[in-house]
Amino acid sequence: MKPVTRIHSRTAVLLDENIDTDRIIPARFLTTTERSGLGKHCFNDWRYLPDGSDNPDFPLNRPTTRSCSILVAGRNFGCGSSREHAPWALLDYGIQAVLCSEIADIFRGNALKNGLLAIELNEPEHQWLLKNPGIELSIDVRAQTIQLPDGGHIQFELEPFARHCLLNGVDQLGFLLQHGDAITHYEHQQEKAA
Amino acid sequence: MSARTLFEKIWDAHVVAPETADTPAVLYVDLHLVHEVTSPQAFSELRARGLKLRRPDRTLATLDHSTPTLPPKANGERPYTNAEAKAQVSQLETNCREFDVQLYGWDSHDRGIVHVIGPELGATQPGMTIVCGDSHTSTHGAFGALAFGIGTTEVGHVMATQCLLQRKPKTLAIHVDGALSRGISAKDLILHIIGVIGVDGGTGHVIEYRGAAIQALSMEERMTVCNMSIEAGARAGLIAPDETTFAWLKDRPRAPQGAAWDAAVQRWRELHTDEGAGYDSEVRIDASQIRPTVTYGTHPGMAIAMDEPVPTARNAVEQRALNYMHVRPRQPMQGTAVDVVFIGSCTNSRLPDLREAANVLRGHHIAEGVRMLVVPGSEAVRRDAEKEGLHEVFIAAGAEWRIPGCSMCIAMNGDLAEPGQLVVSTSNRNFEGRQGKGARTVLASPATAAASAIAGVITDPREYLTEAAA
Structure with a gap:
């Protein structure tokens, strides 16, 4: 994973609450055996009209939001299935951060492991961002702050290990493999007890 | 300790x-x-x-x-x-x-x-x-x-x-007191629970289901309940093992055998919440109040008794869900026209689920224009169901009897509904497009799904249950 330290972009807003992983990437695109190339199907059935053309009512299709890499979404983003294809699709589509008052557990874990910043905000700040689409934000992972255009900033929480991995591009499997001896010891203890 | x-x-x-x-x-x-x-x-x-x-x-x-x-x-x-x-x-x-x-x-x-x-x-x-x-x-x-x-x-x-x-999650106890009424299933119970606590009511938590109504459930019913814990956002759902659990597991191929079995059961008896142990949150549910329950919106938290009026949308997002479902507020879901009925999925595809549906269907035919798929959860379920002749009940009623798989629950194998079709489904998710692009899903119990297939509209299964079957 490449280090993620700072993200600067205007925001795109999806007001809907409970945007589930089926909406992010419909199941019929999960027959792939690769991680790449899912961006073209991100929000597929919301983003395209039945004839395959862009749906003008899908907020991210507006010319002003197309290049945005920070997504502000309604409460409980990423609920539903455990498919890691959801963060893969969002990243491939160009989203680098999701800001929300509450993010579903499995999605949040999957997102952070892939360098997609999944940040939970307090309700008032989240509501303010939902009501002010298109503003310029600068997210600083080290300082755990979001810089606002008026000079103010929002402080956010980030699980310390996830933050460490993001800042240093740490591979979590490498970290786990370092526990090889402890795992072997645990297995021996279990075998003795059984 | x-x-x-x-x-x-x-x-x-x-x-x-x-x-x-x-x-x-x-x-x-x-x-x-x-x-x-x-x-x-x-x-x-x-x-x-x-x-x-x-x-x-x-x-x-x-x-x-x-x-x-x-x-x-x-x-x-x-x-x-x-x-x-x-x-x-x-x-x-x-x-x-x-x-x-x-x-x-x-x-x-x-x-x-x-x-x-x-x-x-x-x-x-x-x-x-x-x-x-x-x-x-x-x-x-x-x-x-x-x-x-x-x-x-x-x-x-x-x-x-x-x-x-892993970071240690929090705990949520859901106490289900009392007893489920006649003809009310574990699916009605879990849909009701998610309707009460919400689609994110369990986020960050492991749920422990407890109380008299939970202890009275069979293993298959307990699986239906725990299966849908994720639909309330929970990391996991748990039920303490008891004699029902041990009896169900005994002699299964990968279970411990002989002396190892006895030792295992002794260990397993310790697996319960100690007197005085605290949870991060607790909820109480009265099982006796639960009626046949279905979803009316586009997530499993939008669940109500089928004879209860659909609530008015409180915001644009809820209105969008009602529009997608073609559902009108202040009217009950009961009586809504049905196009497809799906019985299957990891929620409701086990032998007792198929029996529950067959008990309703026996001697009836599904309504004209309704398509019904019955997909057993495994080859073992298929064998056992065929031994009992359940497949004949389904086929005689006009349903398709398929070979095991996830099928129309996730609709990625080609089993899917057409845009606009209303599916009464025993699966676990009613998200937009989950069962096919533009398809509208109503989650329900196997009995409700079967009764709705016969009537061609969402129907209370208790109308079809004979004394013997109930």
Whole structure:
């Protein structure tokens, strides 16, 4: 994973609450055996009209939001299935951060492991961002702050290990493999007890 | 030692390295379940790093999501929905051969939906940690196992190390007092619970279901309840193992045998929440008040009794859900016209679920214009159902009797509904497009699904239950 330290972009807003992983990437695109190339199907059935053309009512299709890499979404983003294809699709589509008052557990874990910043905000700040689409934000992972255009900033929480991995591009499997001896010891203890 | 919850006992027993302020706990995984959709990229990662699978003996694979539910053609070819689905299945076959994983594949008499066969084989046992790249892994919590869904990166972690990095979740006790009324099923109960606590009511928590109404449930009913824990956002759902659990597991192929069985049961009897142990939150539900329950919107939290008026939308998002569903507020869901009925999925595809549907259908025919699919959860369920003649009841009623798989629950194998069609489904998710682009899903119990198929509109199944069947 490449280090993620700072993200600067205007925001795109999806007001809907409970945007589930089926909406992010419909199941019929999960027959792939690769991680790449899912961006073209991100929000597929919301983003395209039945004839395959862009749906003008899908907020991210507006010319002003197309290049945005920070997504502000309604409460409980990423609920539903455990498919890691959801963060893969969002990243491939160009989203680098999701800001929300509450993010579903499995999605949040999957997102952070892939360098997609999944940040939970307090309700008032989240509501303010939902009501002010298109503003310029600068997210600083080290300082755990979001810089606002008026000079103010929002402080956010980030699980310390996830933050460490993001800042240093740490591979979590490498970290786990370092526990090889402890795992072997645990297995021996279990075998003795059984 | 101080009083602990069931969750804490299982958690503590699996900590390889404790969590600190800077790092999550290293948690040992007893059983890793694998299927074709969320595993290929993890196997590729192992291959790229030159790693072996640490414990093939603690890993079990099956084919369920992308698999066709129609039989092979005359030339022996399976009718895959596309070449990619076929390639995905053959990739898992290759991966299991290369990494020495036992695959319950096309040639196995035990193949089926991963959350149906784990328990059937006795691989799922009390006190275990169980994971799978599938959010409905929560199903196995019915046995008093800590079981949860993980992403594909984590699938790779478990393959390489048999461990996961986890922060300890919070606990939520759901006490279900009283008894379910006649003709009310576990599906009505869990839909009601999610309707009460909300689609994110369990986020960050492991739920423990307890109380008289839970203890009275069969294992299959407990699986239905725990299965849908994720639909309330919970990491997992748990029910303390008891005599019902032990009787169900005894003599299953992967369960301990002989003296090992007796020793295991003795250990398992300790798996309950101690007197005085506290939960982070608690909810009380009165089982006796629950009526046949269905969803009316586009997430499982939008659930009400079918005879209750649909609530008025409180905001634009809820209005969008009602518009998508073509549902009018202040009118009940009962009586809504039905196009498709689906009986199956890891929520409701076990033998008692099929019996429940067949008891309603026996002697009836489904309404004209309704299409009905019945998809058993596993080859074992299919065999047992056919032995009892349940398939004949379904076929005589005008339903299609298919071979096991996830089928129309996730609709990635070609079994799907057309845009605009209303599906009464025994599955677990009513998200927009879940059962086909533009398809509208109403989640319900097998009995409700069967009654609605007969009447052609959403119907209270108690109208069809005979004294003997109820």
